[in-house]
Amino acid sequence: MVETSLWMQKVAADPGHSRWYIERFRAMARAGDDLVGEARFVDAMAARGSHILDAGCGPGRVGGYLASVGHHVVGVDVDPTLIEAAEQDHPGPRWLVDDLAELDLSARGITDQFDIIVSAGNVMTFVAPSTRVQVLTRLRAHLKPDGRAVIGFGAGRDYEYSQFLDDAAHAGLTPDLLLSTWDVRPFSDDSDFLVALLKPA
Template sequence: MVEPSLWMKKVAANPGHSQWYIERFRSMARAGEDLAGEARLVDAMAPRGAHILDAGCGPGRLGGYLAAAGHRVVGVDVDPALIEAAEQDHPGPRWFVGDLAELDLPARGIAEPFDLVLSAGNVMTFLAPSTRVQVLTRLRAHLRDTGRAVIGFGAGRGYEFEQFFDDATQAGFASDLLLSTWDLRPFSEDSDFLVAILRPV
């Protein structure tokens, strides 16, 4: 039995949390705020028509953008309410409810490996700590050998960057590029955010 994610523990403690999160981003979108910075970075890295996995896709803001840009997108999230919102707000990608620690998309009829894996929105910090290496290993398993994973999360959320680097190495990744923002500012020891671009080894 896989330990429940910290996100689902939060939802269990506050059943309205998912809807609050969904409405927060819908409100920001109505206000014209820029919600696609992470997706623009991934789009710039991707060949046209790339196969992209949005791991921890939430209500679909990034996968929706990438699909509109012409990519073949599959989004997975553990929270059924977020997947329902993604289906409503961003038709086009294939959205699935699933735990990243048990990710097996070939079992769902998606056998082709992915060119890119995106995990934004602090997804890594919402994982159950006991599943972190397992999640990264499953992401690696779904990535083609020439592909890359792009993972971003903030400091001070219970997952130290050095531990993440160790976990990523254990899962079969090496770092290609480390940034401190989605708009390409360099990473340093005192950065409070990490965007790691990883390659399979």
């Protein structure tokens, strides 16, 4: 049995957590805040009409933007409330409720592998620690041989960058480029954020 994600543990402790998260981003969008920096980054590295998996898509801000500029997007999140919001706010992509640790999109009739897999918004720090390698392995299984996985998360979230890179290696992924921000600044030992572009080993 797969351990419950840290996100769903938060939801269990506070049933209003998902709705708060959704409304927070809706308010930011109404205020004109820039919510698509990660998506612009992915779009810049993607050929037109790429097949992109938004892994841990939340309410859909990244995948929604990528679909709006012409990519074929599938978004997956473990939280059905977030997926419902994604369907409402960002029609176009295929939004699915699923656990990344058990992800098998072929069972949903999606047999194509992806050019790019993006996991923004600290997703890797919300999966259950015991499933981290399993999650990365499932992402690797859905990636084209020449594809890239783009994973970003902040420091201070109980997941050291060195451990993440070791876990990625165990999952069959190797770094292609490491950055410290979504606006393409170099990664260094004292960076407080990591954007890792990974390729199949």
